[in-house]
Structures are given as C-alpha cells and as structure tokens.
Amino acid sequence: MVDKTNSKALPTGLRIRDGSIEINFTHNKQRHYLTLPHPPTTEGISTASKIRAELKNKAKWGILTDADIASAKGIDVADNSIIVGKGVLFQEVAQTYLRRWKGDKNTKGNYVNILNFHWMPNLALMPIHTITHDDIQDLILAREFTTAKTLNNCLIPLRGVFDTALKSKLISENPMVGIENEKVQVGSPDPFSRAEMTALLNWLDDNLEGKDHFYYWYFELAFWCGCRPSEMLALRWSDIDWFNNTMRISKSRVRGIEKTVTKTHVEREVYLNDRSTRALQEIQKLGMSKDYVMICPETNEPFYGEETARNRLVGAMQACGIRHRPAYNARHTYATMLLMDGLNPVFVADQMGHSLQMLMKRYAKWMHGDKNKIEMAKLKTE
Template sequence: MGSVNERGGMLFLDFRFKGSRCREYTKLQDTKVNRSRTSKLLQKIEAEIILDTFDYGKYFPNSKLREKFDSLDERKRKSKAYFNAPDSPRFEEFARIWLTEMKIEWSKGHYEDVEGVLNKYLLPTFGNKKISAINKGQILQFRTILAKVPGRKSSFLSPSRINHIMTPLRMLLNEAAARYDFTSPWKNIKALKVGRTEVDPFNFGEVDKIINSVPEHYKAYYTTRFFTGLRTGEIDGLMWDSVNLDDKTLTVNQSLNRGEISTLKTEGSYRVISLTDRVVHALKEHQRKSYLKDEFVFTNEKRNPINYQVHSRTVWYPALEKAKLRARNPYQTRHTFATLLLASGESPEWIANQMGHTTTTMLFRVYSRYVPNLTRQDGSAFATFLNNGGQL
C-alpha cells in the first residue's frame, strides 16, 4: 500500500512497482487540497498496477526509474511475442503440415524415418504445446531424457541416435520461427559428440566361411558385396543394365530403400567399380541361372527385390552362426572390402574412388589403423592378393 508523504514542504508519492520501491516527487506544496489530489493520483496508479496497465513513463516522463521500467516492459513484450506468436499453431499441427511439404523432397526411407521420430519421440513430448512457447530449457531437458531411454543394442540410446532424433526438432522449430515471426529457441545447442565409426571387418578366411554358409541362391550376392564394397541399398538396387562383365565394371547409379528406387546421397556415390575375376565369375554364373527378364541382379528366392530387414534376419545372421563367427551387422561387408584393399597395398585415392568417397579423408579417419605402406594404384595388387588366398 502506497502513501503520500512530505519532504521540504513538497509532496511525494511512495509506492511499490514490479518489486521496486518508487519515490516520485511532485511540485505541489503540502496543503490539504494538494494532499487530496495526490492521494487520488496514487489510488489511480495503484489500480492500474493491479490491472497491469500502469505505464510509468506516462505519469513520470522525467523520472530516473522510467528507463528501468521501459526496459522491463520491452523484455516482457518480446517474451510475450516469443511465447504467444498470434498465429503460431500447436507443435503437432505444424509438424504434420511440414512433413507433408517435405515429402516431395525426401526419399521414402528418409520420410519414414522422420515420421517415425515424430510419432515415437517428438509428438508425445511437444505435440500439444504451442510451437512458439517451446523454450531452450525444455529442449535440453528433452535431450537429457532421451539419454536415459533404453536402446535396442545397448543400455541407452547412443549419441548418434539422439542427434538423429533432435534434428527434425531443430528443423521444425527454425522453420516455424521463420513463418510465424518468433525467435527460435534453438540457440547454441550443439550436437552430441559421436564416437568414431565402428569398424569390425572380417578377415579373408572369414569371408570365405560366410560365402560358403549362405544358401546357394545368395552366394553371388555376398561375393559381390564383399568384393565391391557396395552399400546395402546400392547392391539391392543394382540392375543388369549397370553391369558390364566384358569390361569387368559395375556402375553405381541408384539405391533401393524400403522397396523404392531412389537417387544416391552424394555426387561422389555415383561411380564405376572395377570388378575382380572372382566377382565376374560369380556374376556370370549367377546370370546363367537367373531369369532373363529380371531387372534386378539380386532378388530373394521369390524373385522379389531384397528386403534388408528380412534378409538380415533370415540369411545374414544365420550364416554367421553357421560359420561360427561373432555376430556383426551386414555393413561390415563394406568395411571388409576397404580393409582388404588397404591390406593389399592399393592406393588410397583409388580405394576412395571405388568406395564412393570424393576424398581420402574419410578413408584415413575410419580405417587409419589398417593402412600399411601403399605402393600400387590400379587394382592389380588386390587381384593378386585374392588369387593368393589373402596372402601378400
């Protein structure tokens, strides 16, 4: 409760506003009439303070406190605009709109990945919130919670997986901020540090064991996969018109992901791979047995395109078990190809080209411990290496 007081014969108002004590002097002498007028002014001020409509500068334009309260008002205004952008929708509503808009740009596999992240992680947490009201603290708290979520193969979600979940959230918030004119809360939030790529290749003898352990229908598939370094989508999407057995080359120009043919991720992924005699022989034998009208080089036993998840479960892992080898994911076939090339002494530049890397940087970063003294650069060393049964 404020009061009207006197100092040096002049009246002043004493009241509290936004947690601060305010003393504002008038030019009125301390008389009965002036005290009545000042008391009514104080009542009006306190009423406006209660209604949150009090404008300090309107009543005391020359006050030293005006700048302080104007600054607080501006911060409040910005905060209000931040949390209550007039037209901003709920997170779920905007996410659905954004997902529909991006569908035309993304591959089927990427679209399904993002949709899965939305449905499993983002919508249960942020779905009912107004998108402009989500703040940095909530984002960081969400990431902390993700770090405690059980993973499929480890105790908790990996940093890489958490970053994968956080990426659509960042894209959504930044896009919504641009459209609805509010400040994105995604400021100085760095991705979690991810460990080095797990390289756990097979040696030459283990490769032979695996090829001998898969069903006859898939021996050419794994011979090609191990000795070309093709990615899963690349070999599953390989068609006969991209294979030239006379020139001993294979052109990589598309990928098969979740039953849909798509372009490759980077320009460097488009490449021509040199084939060893072992791969050429396996492909010729496979071609002789395959149906001429099949477009895909490799299919399942029902002549349908290979489904990665089903194939891994029913062919790859049973073959490792039969060969009495430790379970490793199918991508290790690509790592195996790279390490065998390095062990054979091929040039890093030539290996990078075969792998679909534009530079040797990733090659040395991922496979540095497998790099010996390198001398050859044309593929002949690898062919000799294979012909000698994996011996230099």
C-alpha cells in the same frame, strides 16, 4: 443412396440422422457428437469413418483443437492455420514442415513417428512463438533418451519445425540454437580376415542348395566389390558394363523403397575383378530377372531389405565357429584387402565411395598392410 439407419450396419461411432452422417467419440471423458457435411452414401460413410479415426487419434495425443472439429464440420479455417490465443500452434507448423518435406517417404515416415511420439504430447498445443530454449532443454531431459544417436535422430525433425517457423516469420529467434548433438562413438571397421572370408564362402557354396545357392554368389559379389547392401539391392543389369568391366553405382534400396541416390549422394563406377565378374555372370545365368540383379529366391521379387541375405551369412558364421559380425563387414573386408595389397588409397576411396580423408580416418591401420606387425616385431620386451 445407401439406407443404413440400423446402427449395426454402420462402422463404429457412425449413425444416419435426418439424412446426414453423425459421428461420435469421447474426448476428455466427454462424448462428442458431430454432424458431417457428407451424404449417407457408401463413399460418404467411408469418408466419415476416416474423419472420426483422425479426430480420435488427435484426441489420444492431446492435440485435438476446436479448429479440427470445425474443419470436420466443413467450416473453413482461414489460411489453413490453427490459431489459438495469439500464435500458430507447434502442431500446425509441424504439419507444414512435413508437407514441404522433399526427401524420401521412408525418412518422412520416421520423422512423423518421432514428432508424434516424442514432441507432440508436450508441444502440440503450444503457440510456437512461446516455446523457449529452456522448454526444449527440460523436455529433452524428461524424455531420458537411451543413446546419443537416438537423441540426435529425434532432434532432426524438431529442428526442421523451428526452421520452418523462422522462415515463415512466425518466430524471431530459433529456440533450438545452442542445442547441440551429443557425441556418438563411431566403431572401427571389423572386417573378416581372408581366411575367415574363404571359410564362409566355402560353407555357403557347400551347404546352400537349390534356389538358396543364390546367396553364395550374393556374398561372393559382396566380398569382392565392396558395395553397401542397399546399393547391391538396387543394382540393375543395365548398370553392368561388361565391355569395360565396371558397374555403375547410383541408387540404393532401403525397406523396399527405391532411392535415386546412394548414401553419400555420389555416383561412382566400381571396377570388377575376376571374382566379382564371375559372381555376376553366375547370377545372370539363374535368369531370375532381366531388370534387377538381386531377386529374392523366396518371393521372386526385388529384395525388401538385406535381412534374408544376412541370415545366411550368420548361419555360416555359426557353423564355422567364426566370431559374429554384421554382414555389412563384407564391405570393410574388401576395402582392407585392397589397402593391405598395396593399392593406391585414392583408387580405393573411389571404389568405396569415400573421400580420401574419410578412407584414411576409417582404415588407417590397414593402409600399411603387414608392416605394422613387422615394426612391432622389432620391439624388445626382454
């Protein structure tokens, strides 16, 4: 047993009293002292410190309840539900929703942040059956979301909480009904021209030296295969079929998290051409990995994200005097080159991982190649 009677030897807010661990913290300008059912051992002290941090965090957001304090003391809360008055609190349903979430960890983390920042301060201690449609509408107005996209993203976990409450029969009507997403203006693709692409690749080839030269081949592949950056970062050598000259796109890698699906949740085969094949061959010659195709030269590890590669292309744009565009437009460049060279739109859609309808919606003005310019030349303006 650890003897830590000296308060200076313990984490902040903890002390040993009568053989037990006592924590203290301030809530609503009042100091609370709680004796926990944990022995004053190293493990017990570590657990107590974590409990105190959690209680302090809930107090900060105004969602600390008597049930939280009772649970910290080791008192069982029936059915793992916090009941206040005549209903289950919004915060408890939110916890259930997040606990049952089956998506990726990165998305779940975003939802936790959204709920904590935007919705918990106002809704956490309200019994969920008392929250009305008007309450939510008023709260949305009060939050003053800066963009429609931000609002739409923040509504996703909020809807999830009320859907969970409805399925659990905690509410009879969903107050989110009638609260629609705001319309978001979707920008058109902004591809590089062939001349711009050639200038960028030539600059990367001429100016990147040593390990950095890898990024030339990275963008040679990006421009000539049309994959999303997240798909390229998840690409493995086992996905490359050298005999049939194809590569299987079935995964993505976002913020260091490997996902077993693509953005559209559809696996596809991308046909390689002479330039994309050579790019892969040159990357393989570097011998950076027998697993991932893309290995960060700085860390010798799989990429966390596409920022470091993007920065190389930004530098090339600045050096060449080419108008800035996101590096993602390398994908759009490939799509528009295929269409302007007259390839079958069904084939192009398959290569890009789009439906034909989505391809036509996004790339309609490139589907006729230079014919649009020929038609405009017929217009007499004098």
